[in-house]
Each structure stands twice: as C-alpha cells, then as structure tokens.
Amino acid sequence: MAQVEAATERIVAADPETVFDTLADYKEGRPKLLPEHFSEYEVREGGDGEGTLVHWKLQATSKRVRDCLLEVTEPTDGQLVEKDRNSSMVTTWTVTPAGEGRSKVVVTSVWNGAGGIGGFFERTFAPKGLGRIYDAVLAKLAAEVEK
Secondary structure, eight states: OOEEEEEEEEEESSOHHHHHHHHHBTTTHHHHHOOTTEEEEEEEEOOBSTTOEEEEEEEOSSSOEEEEEEEEEOOSTTEEEEEETTSSOEEEEEEEEOSTTOEEEEEEEEEEOOOHHHHHHHHHHHHHHHHHHHHHHHHHHHHHHTO
C-alpha cells in the first residue's frame, strides 16, 4: 500500500487569525465553506478546533463516497489536523501570514492507498479530484473572510 497525497493552497486577503478561526469553527464557519461534495455534516463533540469530532460524507466521484468521522487537533499555532476514525486519511490545514492582511492556506490529505491496479488509478486520479474539491473549499473560504 502506497501513501497517497493530495494538496492545494491559496492566498487569502484576510489576516491569519480570521482565516484560522473560520476554519476551526466547525459549528458555523466550516459548513459555509463546503461544496456539494459534502453531505450529512454533523458536529458530534466540541465544535471549535481542538477536541471537535465531526462527521460528513465526502462524495469524491459519482461512485466513491467516504463516510468520515474526524477528530480535530491543533498540534501547532495555525494548524488544524483532522484524523478520520473510519480510514487512514489525515487532513492538515495550515494557515500562515503572507504579507500585510493576507494569509496562505495549505490543505494536505494523506492516506494509505489500495494496492494493485486499483491503487495505480487511485494514486493517479484521487489527488487531482480531491485537490479540486479543496480548491472549491478554499474559494468559499476566501469569499467568506474577504467580505
């Protein structure tokens, strides 16, 4: 099983604290950022960063739906880590300053991919597809915090 990684980033015209707080607000902020690929969104514990337990279904393709139950930690300032209890997927959101009133947001997901020919296709196509989904999340984030 090879590790698969999907990553994308965006510069947002808002200060890092505002950007991070919006991402870490799983009750009000995060739901506004999710494109149509996400369904059955539910905060089960917490709701503000560290200690949050959140559920959603992620429809990566027309046939592939992941049932995600994510534990959220904040290992360092400006970083949220979402570990899926239902799979090996770990998604890390990192927000850093990018000049006056600007932030760089990087989102990276890694997971253990399948073996064989299925794994080949997963390693080839899944990062691009997930990258497009995260691009949509980051576009909604920018629209939300740049108001």
